[in-house]
Amino acid sequence: MRADTARPHLSAAFLATQDDPYPAYAELRARGPLSRAELGQWLVTGHAVVSTLLRDHRLESRMPPEYTRLTLGDGPGVEFLNRIVLTRTPPEHTRLRRFIGRALGTPVVRRLAGQIGAAADALLEPALDRGRLDVVTELAVPLPVGVVCDLIGIPTEDRPEVLTRVISLAKVFDAANLTPADLRDINAALPWLHDYLAELLSVRRDSPGGPTLAGMYWEESATDRLAVADFVDNMLFLFHAGFETTMGLVSNGVAALLDHPEQLRRLRADPALVPSAVEEFLRYDAPIQNVIRVAREPVEVAGVKIRAGRTVLLLLGAANRDATVFPDAERLDVGRDPNPHLGFGGGLHHCLGTALARLMSVVVFERLAGAVEVLGPAAPRVRRRHASLRSYDRLPLAVRAR
Incomplete structure (x- = not known):
């Protein structure tokens, strides 16, 4: 099967920022599993090929140093990207995942169910009193932010300032749309956050242990303990990933239900x-639309040889609408089973926060199916524009208690 070469101007970032990228994804899938894109990149669309390449160790997620310097300059953002678990390979990757997994593993997350439910109820109560809820700013962001702050050990009074800085830092993951002002924000946020978390870690040194990652850090033996810089940068990445994924999953899911009221009625019934x-929302409108990989060596895909050094964009959003895997793939079906979606990626770098994002989303949609009656939109929704993440900036609803 040949790869399509007719539309080299296409980019994954362009597709992800569209109001509705799915017709373009369908067109690309029809042309074959691989398509040429701008700058010599490859776009991969079919479910089978994307799933296979997510697990192919010949592809790595660390970008070449020349690329990161070109987009981020020589500021602290480059060092940050080089230290986070997303761009590391074993054995460093293994150590980082093991440590973070202690706080985000399924057994730990399940014990948080009551706490997350209480937090969601507290956020919903004032919205129900006034009859209006912005799903993004009043629920889908503050809920995961509070939970991740609890996991790391950030005191309540510090959270607004920390969140402001983390939002500035998050621009580092949207390289395609960076402006000089964004770079200044990144370069100002990182030193502040480093100093803050290093101090937080220092305070916990004399009282190791407990349920927070800052407390767990000092439980490690001196030989197993991560370097402070590794710990700090990965806590920042965890903070970013924790609220980004949940924000997209919840806001995209609510928007999908608004567009398919029969499915909302089905959920209420x-x-x-x-x-x-929740699994169907991950498939139907994935919060992570694409992931980037770099070929460490030549890789043959569907009869096409991808040269070493080429970047490969795995389009999760396109793979999740592949009709050869999902019958009636363009239809939202809240009872879809089986549902082998790739909404959280897969392989070595699958999303660390899957259990937590699933639990928070289940808690939210249980409320929206039970205690909260969604009357409809209260104002136009505002789509967020990002090169790889799909969500909303604002999603105002008219609501009342049931």
Whole structure:
């Protein structure tokens, strides 16, 4: 099967920022599993090929140093990207995942269910009193931010300032749209956050242990303990990933239900469908639209040889609408089963916060299916524009208690 070469101007970033990228994804899938894109990149669209390449160790997620310097200059953002778990390879990657997994593993996350439910109820109460809820700013962001702050050990009074800085730092993951002002924000946020988390870590040195990552850090033996810089940068990445994924999953899911009111009625009639609905939201409008990989050596895909050094964009959003895997793939079905979506990626670098994002989303949609009646939009929704993440900036609803 040959790769399409007719549209080299296409980019994954362009597709991800569209209001509706799915017709373009369908066109690309029809042309074959691989398509040429700008700058010699490859776009991969079919579910089978994307799933295989997510697990192919010949592809790595660390970008060449020349690329990161070109987009970020010589500021602290380059060092940050080089230290986070997303760009590391074993054995460093293994150590980082093991440590972070202690706080984000499924057994730990399940114990947070009551705490997350109480936090969601507290956020929803004032919205129900006034009859209006912005799903993004009043629920889908503050809920995961509070939970991740608890996991790291950030005191309540410090959280607004920390969040402001983390939002500035998050621009480092949208290289395609960076402006000089964004670079200044990144370069100002990182030193402040480094100093803050290093001090937080220092304070916990004399009282190791406990449920927070800052407390767990000092439980490690001196030989197993991460370097402070590695710990700090990966806590910042965890903070970013923790609220980004949940924000996209919740806001995209609510928007999908607004566009498919029959599925919302179905969910209200049978709240037991909430877990499968969350999986369907991950498939239907994935919060992570694409992931980038670099070929460390030549890789042959569907009869096409990808040369070493080429970048490969795995389009999760396109793979999740592949009709050879998902019957009636363009239709939202909150009871879809089976549902082998790739909404959280896969392989070595699959999303660390999957269990936490799933739990928070289930909690939210249980409320929206039960205690909260969504009357409809209260104002136009505002789509966020990002090169790889799909969500909303604002999603105002008219609501009332049921």
